[in-house]
Amino acid sequence: MDDLTEMLKGVLEGCVLQILHHRESYGYEIVKALNQAGFESVADGTVYPILIRLEKKHLVDVARVRSEMGPPRKVYTLNNAGVHALTGFWERWEFVASRLESIKNDKHNKEDRDG
Amino acid sequence: MDDLTEMLKGVLEGCVLQILHHRESYGYEIVKALNQAGFESVADGTVYPILIRLEKKHLVDVARVRSEMGPPRKVYTLNNAGVHALTGFWERWEFVASRLESIKNDKHNKEDRDG
DNA sequence: AGCGGTACATGGCAACACCTGGTACCGAAA
DNA sequence: TTTCGGTACCAGGTGTTGCCATGTACCGCT
Numbered sequence: 129m130d131d132l133t134e135m136l137k138g139v140l141e142g143c144v145l146q147i148l149h150h151r152e153s154y155g156y157e158i159v160k161a162l163n164q165a166g167f168e169s170v171a172d173g174t175v176y177p178i179l180i181r182l183e184k185k186h187l188v189d190v191a192r193v194r195s196e197m198g199p200p201r202k203v204y205t206l207n208n209a210g211v212h213a214l215t216g217f218w219e220r221w222e223f224v225a226s227r228l229e230s231i232k233n234d235k236h237n238k239e240d241r242d243g
Numbered sequence: 244m245d246d247l248t249e250m251l252k253g254v255l256e257g258c259v260l261q262i263l264h265h266r267e268s269y270g271y272e273i274v275k276a277l278n279q280a281g282f283e284s285v286a287d288g289t290v291y292p293i294l295i296r297l298e299k300k301h302l303v304d305v306a307r308v309r310s311e312m313g314p315p316r317k318v319y320t321l322n323n324a325g326v327h328a329l330t331g332f333w334e335r336w337e338f339v340a341s342r343l344e345s346i347k348n349d350k351h352n353k354e355d356r357d358g
Numbered sequence: 359a360g361c362g363g364t365a366c367a368t369g370g371c372a373a374c375a376c377c378t379g380g381t382a383c384c385g386a387a388a
Numbered sequence: 389t390t391t392c393g394g395t396a397c398c399a400g401g402t403g404t405t406g407c408c409a410t411g412t413a414c415c416g417c418t
Contacts, residue, residue, distance in 0.1 A: 133374090140375070169376095170375085177375085195383090196384090198382090198383055198384060198385095199382055
């Protein structure tokens, strides 16, 4: 698949929100979840800034958790504001997606302006 | 509707491509077409740079056409490369949209990793 | 001459995904 | 002990993009 960079703008953050709504998680695992979900090109250098952003916006709660398999993890949990933001994200997504679909189907009458 | 800015990144250009595939057009008219298609917040300052970009990428042909209703128009026509780009755009869109839908439905089994 | 609608262009801004490189913890192998 | 690889996180800089404000210019009407 070609470069999805621009089309992922504003979308990846929503994906992370949704993943965290599914269950609490941490950066490294989220990257793999995204890759597994079909976004194979998404690297860790993309996800960590998103998590920092979510934290700054107070959409997630954070906890340091010791791990058996390496350094401690930063486990993120979606809070109420996060759930609210997730709802808004899906509303925006459906808004854009529906307009895109109607533009794609392109049945919008050109007679409107001509006659 | 909230701010769609980020979600429109990489999408508006495709919309313009599709509008031009529908029929040749010019900036001022394209802005109104987008507004009419539901993207009411899109201003002319957004569309003209897109058209310049399309021209630089050689996806459109341009012709100056005198108008009865004001200054001359720059009428853009989608060429073969443009049609090709449009196809690629819709492929990327459907790719992203399908992944988004499956993330949204969220039925992806969490048992996969646990055991 | 002045006004408003049509039509295009530019310059600066903010947000985002991406890339590179770096830090650090840990267990196993050398 | 040192080295290696896997886990886990972070920071800095880059390029693309949409947005806003502003400016220019053509034209018909008053």
